Amino acid sequence: MVLWVVLLMSHCWWGLNGAAAESTGLERIEKCGTRCSQGLNCKIKPDNWFSLPCQSPAEGLKPSSVFHNISLSTVMSCEGRQKCSLHLRIKTAVQLTESIHGVSICTLTAGMMANCRIISFTKASRERMSGPQVEVENDCTDISPRQRVHVTVKTVPSYCGVTWTGTYDAPNCVSEDLRKHVPECITGRLSYDVDPERKELSVSVSDMLEDHDYHLRLCHKDFICIGTGANTLIKKGEPIKRVTLPYSRPLPCLCIEGWSAVMDAPRVQVCPFRDRLKELWFGINFDPLEETLSWEPTCPVTAVVVLCQKREDGVCVDLPHASQNVSREKITFTKVDPHPQLCMKFTAGSQSWTRCPFADSRFQAWEVTVTRQQGQEDVNLLSRTTGVFSVELCVKSEGSTVCKITETRTVHVEKQKSVGLSLTGELCNSCLQVKRLDVKFAATVIHCLEQCNQSVAVRPVISTRASLDLTWVVVPAGVCLSGVIIITLVLHVLLTVYQRRKQKGNGGCISKNQKDPAFDCAVPVLQTQRALHGGVLIPDSPQCKNTERANLISD
Structure with missing residues (x-):
């Protein structure tokens, strides 16, 4: 018994589901045709290509009361599972009088000639049904998915002013019913x-x-x-x-x-990857000669692109007037300073992504270098291109992140040169803010000082004296020092040879104050008066002439 109940309920359930499924699709017809109200005999015949001029309405015929409740809909006829076609169903109610012999229906689609047909009423049925409203229905107009159809309904014969016109859009292939059964879909x-x-x-x-x-x-x-x-x-x-x-x-x-x-x-x-928007934010290009930063979307996207400066905490702060809307076209930012902290931020909807094209420092045009010697910081601004910079000194108060600017200078740096920023004195809680001025978009580099010397008076903080590259200073100095050493050694050898030869010529000397046999003679080389012969220093009055060995004392 229970099994029968279950089977019965299942049958009812599947029956309801089947009915619901059918109700979501189009109405099926076995074949198209014309149908009129019971008792009214209808005949179909094609209308003339060239319609006759309209006539004046017969006496007692009111144009506004002839056609009522005209409706347009789509039905489907099928010859197989995937061989279904669409038809336009035209249905109207007609106030029948003795002067109306039938109804003319014309349909017109883009690029096609008008298709007209006449639904005529037999004289006997017309006389019998005259007076009440009758219904006329025709569904033999073939249509295609997404097609727009213009429909005109007139009386036969055609009375002036007794006409109905309308437009109908056939269903498109979004319908599941059409996608399964209509070949075009x-x-x-x-x-x-x-x-x-x-x-x-x-x-x-x-x-x-x-x-x-x-x-x-x-x-x-x-x-x-x-x-x-x-x-x-x-x-x-x-x-x-x-x-x-x-x-x-x-x-x-x-x-x-x-x-x-x-x-x-x-x-x-x-589209399997339609949510992978992060794949779009690549392909940023930079032209170092034109100083232009550009990006072109690989896919059409609605987004906002802005240049920003990345802070140490990872937050990218938007630069003023550096925002552009993008959909399909390439975007370009001109006069851009290529600094590692300068980034591009992409925002689409509620999500944002940041890309920093200069993070690898490959295009970095300038930098602030710091060296520490004896507790002092030596800060230099080195630029690989000619530029104008703003250098600001600011002081942070305790417990505040705001840096109050105390001094501002403009510094001009030549290509491949450096400018020394001599920082001395009491500079606790002080920072330098450096920004390039000769471009449109640039990052502001902040360097906070660590030195704190209260015993030294505060001197001018910013010095714009241009210093040569260390390479051009160290190399010439090394060459000069090597030359001096070589000349000194040569002079030393020559002087030693000369002294020995002179001692041999004089036969040696005996010092009056000799106490140790190891010290046979003392030669005062550095005296007040000396004679220069051939580039060799010669003592004026040697005190001993007969020693076999002399010691040369020099600085």
Whole structure:
């Protein structure tokens, strides 16, 4: 008993679901035709291509009371599961009089000639039904999905002013009923799996148009889907309709497109990476000669791009007047100072992404260098290009992050030169703010000082004396020092040789105050008066002449 109840309830459930499914689709008809109210005999015949001029309404005929409740709708007739066609159903109520012999219905679509037909009433039925309203219905006008139809309903004969006109839009292929059964709407169903390591998409096709091959490809979707490679053809006889498509980047506009191998076939697209907006914020280019920063979206996107300066805490602060809206076109920022802290921030909807194209310092045009010697900081501004800089000294108060500016100078730096910023005195809680002025967009570099010497009086904080590159100072100094050492050694050797020869010529000397045999003679080389002979210093009055060895005392 329980089993029968379950089966009965199941049957009712599936019956209700089937009825609901049918109600969501279009009404089916076995064949088209014309139907009139019971008792009114109707005949169909084609109307003339060239309609006759309208006549004046008969006596007692009110133009506004002839046609009532005209409705336009779509019905479907099918010869197979995927061989259904659409028809326009025209239904109206007519106030029948002896002067109205029938109804003329004309339809007109873009690029086509008007299609007219006359629904005539037999004389006997017309006389019998004269007076009340009668209903007339015709559904033999073929239409296509998404088609716009202009409809005109007139009386027969045609009376001036007794006319109804209207416009009807046929349903498009979004309807599930049409996508399954109308050939013009059958696109096939696409399902896919993503292999991010191999960068491949495995695509399967189902519900494709029967007895036809099927095309698949990857494309970038914009106004149209622009292909990224060759098409892949799936043969209608293949039991497994699956292909593998390789891709390079998971862009949000990268889509899989499929269509049947017939003329003007509708196409279906699925985009596996439509939410991967972060893939768009690449491809930032910088021209160091023109000092221009540019970016072009790979996919159409509605976003705001702004230049910003990245702080130590990771927050990127927008620069003033550095914002541009973007959709499809390339954007360009001119006169940009390429500093590692200068970044581009992209905002789409409620999300933001930051990209810093100069983070690797490859294009950095200038920098603040700091060296520490004996507790003092030596700060220099080195620039690889000619530029004008603003240098500000500011002081931070305890417990505050605001830096109050105390002094501002403008510094001009030549290409490949450096400017020394001599910082001395009581500079606790002080910082330097440096910014390039000869460009439109630049970052402000902040360097806070560590020195704190209360015993030294405060001297001018900013010195704009240009110093040569250390390389050009150290190398010449080293050469000069080496020359002096070499000359001194040569003079030393020459003087020693001369002294020995002179001592041998004089026969030696005996010192009066000799106490140790090791000290046979003392020669005062550095005296008040000396004679210079051939570049060798010679003592005026040697005190001993007969020693075999003399000691040279020199600085």
